[in-house]
Amino acid sequence: MVPFKKSFESSVINTIKRYSLASKNERIIVACSGGKDSTTVLNILHANHYNVQALHMDLGMGKWSKQNKKNIASFCKERGIVLHLTSAREYMGSSVCYIKGKVQAKKKLTPCAICGVLKKWILNRKSRELKADKVATGHNLDDESRTFMMNIFNGNPELCFDSGPMKEMGEGLLVPRIKPLYLTSVKDIERYSMENNFPVVYERCPCSADSFGRGIYNEITALERYLPDIKENIVKTSLEMQSKKKKQAGVIRCRLCGEPSRKGICRTCSMISSNLPKN
Numbered sequence: 016m017v018p019f020k021k022s023f024e025s026s027v028i029n030t031i032k033r034y035s036l037a038s039k040n041e042r043i044i045v046a047c048s049g050g051k052d053s054t055t056v057l058n059i060l061h062a063n064h065y066n067v068q069a070l071h072m073d074l075g076m077g078k079w080s081k082q083n084k085k086n087i088a089s090f091c092k093e094r095g096i097v098l099h100l101t102s103a104r105e106y107m108g109s110s111v112c113y114i115k116g117k118v119q120a121k122k123k124l125t126p127c128a129i130c131g132v133l134k135k136w137i138l139n140r141k142s143r144e145l146k147a148d149k150v151a152t153g154h155n156l157d158d159e160s161r162t163f164m165m166n167i168f169n170g171n172p173e174l175c176f177d178s179g180p181m182k183e184m185g186e187g188l189l190v191p192r193i194k195p196l197y198l199t200s201v202k203d204i205e206r207y208s209m210e211n212n213f214p215v216v217y218e219r220c221p222c223s224a225d226s227f228g229r230g231i232y233n234e235i236t237a238l239e240r241y242l243p244d245i246k247e248n249i250v251k252t253s254l255e256m257q258s259k260k261k262k263q264a265g266v267i268r269c270r271l272c273g274e275p276s277r278k279g280i281c282r283t284c285s286m287i288s289s290n291l292p293k294n
């Protein structure tokens with residue numbers, strides 16, 4: 016029988032090949048939170064001789080953030096992987112945690128929604144500055160099935176068409192984002208990470224405890240009892256929808272910060288009132 020670690024790695028490499036996510040001559044920045052998912056992506060790409068560097072964003076969430084930063088730093092040091100650091104402070108003047116508090120007081124958004132928007136903006140800007148060809152994230156099957164269902168519950172069909180293992184938008188504004196763990200379950204990732212003794216924190220982000228997304232995730236997971244493939248089926252539906260998607264109209268730049276946006280003003284700028292540095 017093929018050992019678990021080996022079959023796990025092959026399945027991730029298969030996803031990369033099946034969706035043409037990356038090639039060995041591309042410069043890939045792995046967005047590393049310090050958690051099991053992105054550490055797994057970094058480990059597999061590095062071990063398979065992809066040209067990878069890591070990028071960690073300090074979210075400024077006390078002890079939890081400090082531990083994550085320490086963990087990813089030691090992981091990269093041990094393997095000789097270049098690690099870049101960034102934070103909301105670099106572009107927005109204060110930490111994600113602080114901005115989140117401010118925005119929440121004004122707008123009815125969950126902490127995860129605010130954090131997610133800020134993270135995407137910062138990761139894209141920083142990896143473009145680092146001249147990355149691709150940014151790899153640790154999004155997995157469980158994340159993707161949850162997000163798809165959230166978009167349905169929120170009545171956002173256009174976002175259902177806009178997921179997938181790779182996201183590209185023209186003109187080099189958005190560094191293409193790839194998800195090598197798109198078809199990989201969180202259970203297998205956790206096992207792989209533990210068997211490898213990766214220095215990672217397994218607890219969830221302290222801010223995510225009662226988010227809407229967590230509620231949906233728990234419901235889907237509970238339904239696995241009746242339908243063990245429920246997450247695979249949701250992602251299959253999502254992939255099918257994406258294959259039917261019409262070609263996207265030209266990319267729009269946010270009028271305020273110049274980053275890619277669906278509307279005239281991007282979600283980050285509409286959340287925070289201070290001016291962001293224009294690219």
Ligand code: AMP
Pocket residue numbers: 045046047048049052053070071072073074131134151152153154158
């Ligand atoms: P999350 O939205 O926390 O589920 O994270 C999804 C993915 O975004 C992770 O797998 C990472 O690839 C990336 N990510 C999240 N937080 C950070 C961070 N602090 N620094 C760099 N990348 C991150």
Ligand code: ZN
Pocket residue numbers: 269270271272273274280281282283284285
């Ligand atoms: Zn903007």
